[in-house]
Amino acid sequence: MSEVLSRRCVIMRLADFSYEKYQKALRQSAGAVVIILPGNMSAMPQDIVQQFMELEPEMLATETIVPVYFAMEDDELLSIYTQTLTSSSSQGSLSAAEVLLHTATANGFQMVTSGAQSKAISDWAITSLEGRLAGVGGEDLPTIVVVAHYDSFGVAPWLSYGADSNGSGVSMLLELARLFSKLYTYKRTHAGYNLLFFASGGGKFNYQGTKRCTTYLDHALLQDNVAFVLCLDTLGNGDSLHLHVSKPPKEGTPQYSLLKELELVVASQYPEVKFSMVHKKINLADDMLAWEHERFGIRRLPAFTLSHLPSHRLAQRSSIMDVRPHVDVKKLGRNTKVVAEALARVIYNLTEKGAPGDLQIFTEQMQVQEEQLSAVVDWLTAQPRAAQLVDKDSSVVSTLEYYLGRYLKDVKRHYVKADKRDPEFVFYDQLKQTMNAYRVKPAIFDLLLAVCIAAYLGMMYLSIQVSHYFNRPKVKAH
Numbered sequence: 001m002s003e004v005l006s007r008r009c010v011i012m013r014l015a016d017f018s019y020e021k022y023q024k025a026l027r028q029s030a031g032a033v034v035i036i037l038p039g040n041m042s043a044m045p046q047d048i049v050q051q052f053m054e055l056e057p058e059m060l061a062t063e064t065i066v067p068v069y070f071a072m073e074d075d076e077l078l079s080i081y082t083q084t085l086t087s088s089s090s091q092g093s094l095s096a097a098e099v100l101l102h103t104a105t106a107n108g109f110q111m112v113t114s115g116a117q118s119k120a121i122s123d124w125a126i127t128s129l130e131g132r133l134a135g136v137g138g139e140d141l142p143t144i145v146v147v148a149h150y151d152s153f154g155v156a157p158w159l160s161y162g163a164d165s166n167g168s169g170v171s172m173l174l175e176l177a178r179l180f181s182k183l184y185t186y187k188r189t190h191a192g193y194n195l196l197f198f199a200s201g202g203g204k205f206n207y208q209g210t211k212r213c214t215t216y217l218d219h220a221l222l223q224d225n226v227a228f229v230l231c232l233d234t235l236g237n238g239d240s241l242h243l244h245v246s247k248p249p250k251e252g253t254p255q256y257s258l259l260k261e262l263e264l265v266v267a268s269q270y271p272e273v274k275f276s277m278v279h280k281k282i283n284l285a286d287d288m289l290a291w292e293h294e295r296f297g298i299r300r301l302p303a304f305t306l307s308h309l310p311s312h313r314l315a316q317r318s319s320i321m322d323v324r325p326h327v328d329v330k331k332l333g334r335n336t337k338v339v340a341e342a343l344a345r346v347i348y349n350l351t352e353k354g355a356p357g358d359l360q361i362f363t364e365q366m367q368v369q370e371e372q373l374s375a376v377v378d379w380l381t382a383q384p385r386a387a388q389l390v391d392k393d394s395s396v397v398s399t400l401e402y403y404l405g406r407y408l409k410d411v412k413r414h415y416v417k418a419d420k421r422d423p424e425f426v427f428y429d430q431l432k433q434t435m436n437a438y439r440v441k442p443a444i445f446d447l448l449l450a451v452c453i454a455a456y457l458g459m460m461y462l463s464i465q466v467s468h469y470f471n472r473p474k475v476k477a478h
Helices: 019-027 046-061 075-093 096-105 163-183 208-215 254-269 293-298 329-347 370-380 395-407 443-471
Strands: 009-013 032-037 068-072 108-114 126-133 142-149 194-200 225-232 240-245 274-279 303-307 409-416 434-440
Touching (some): 009 019, 009 075, 019 046, 032 075, 075 108, 126 163, 126 395, 142 208, 163 194, 163 329, 163 370, 163 395, 194 395, 208 293, 208 409, 225 254, 225 293, 225 329, 240 254, 254 274, 254 329, 293 303, 329 370, 370 395
Parallel strands (some): 009 032, 142 194, 240 274
Antiparallel strands (some): 126 194, 126 409, 240 303
């Protein structure tokens, strides 16, 4: 990278990226920064991926007038990068005259983007979806709510695929809906709990979809006798499960029962998994909530979040590096089985009935289908799902609606829009642009060429004048 970056387009590959280089480009008012991402993210060394994940929040928090672009690596872009790098690095071993000559004759590239200035989008609707399985045995049955947000987030919206966070949570929610819809089909296994499944939008924007449904008191969720709300977030990897709570559950409550059933199922059936409860109070002074269950906790609904992550601060929750290979379908299937078995033990009150911890309900025809989990994750990660890309007419929303409709009743949509007077979120257009590269000579080349032409013409003029002088007729003196 050249020492003087003003008005230059700085190109960096992910393997060579560092925050120091990035900050230098911003400080020197570079014309633009282009960060080249590899076509196969999973092939990148894990330390480079982890480093970039940790830098993404800092990049997003840094205000700058320098445009920053992300582009996927291809042969043409790699050729431009290689030529630029070779040209820049070769100058270090040259003399001053050679540097001047090299500067004047080297090829350069002019990078030009097409597209209008970004502007705020008005009336953007974030969509959430819900569906129900009605219990049997009375009017005021308790309701268990299962929640997962479906949107993704990262420093570049068009490259945010959110495989583990939260494609894994959504795929688990759909599989749980499928399994319990089968149980609720038969009179013998139709339980005395209502089950509500909620695929929320705007999760990465402070859980806006959930906020809408817990703010408007006319929503059925707040009228129900809620046993507890279980939020699923980042469950596609790891050998640990953490139940994040804002308030430890009291003995004798349904939420305490779920905690104990999760502990029992893990200890009896999956001893290789480490299970723990993580207690963190809701900090209303923070701009962003830590976990989705806190939205329900603010409304005094008993709720928790299950995740393989021990902390909400970990970088992989909001990164463009969170791609399909980050989800291990075997572990996602195991975690789904743990949740399904624990929920079933709560719903059917199996522990009080003396059922052993190693009793498995979801076997044979009722077993968790890893192929189904994998197919949903594949579909979700085949397209970016940043909230500003998923409108109410998006195929993501319509396909989720279709899946929920296969297993559940009363599938509904809920929309939330930003308050025009005091918006909590603002989305902009022009998130994707085409950049053209034109091969050009530097300005000094034109100057040098003009000097050379002028010198040539001057020499030609002098040559003609001298030739004319010696060839003129000689006059004899008398």
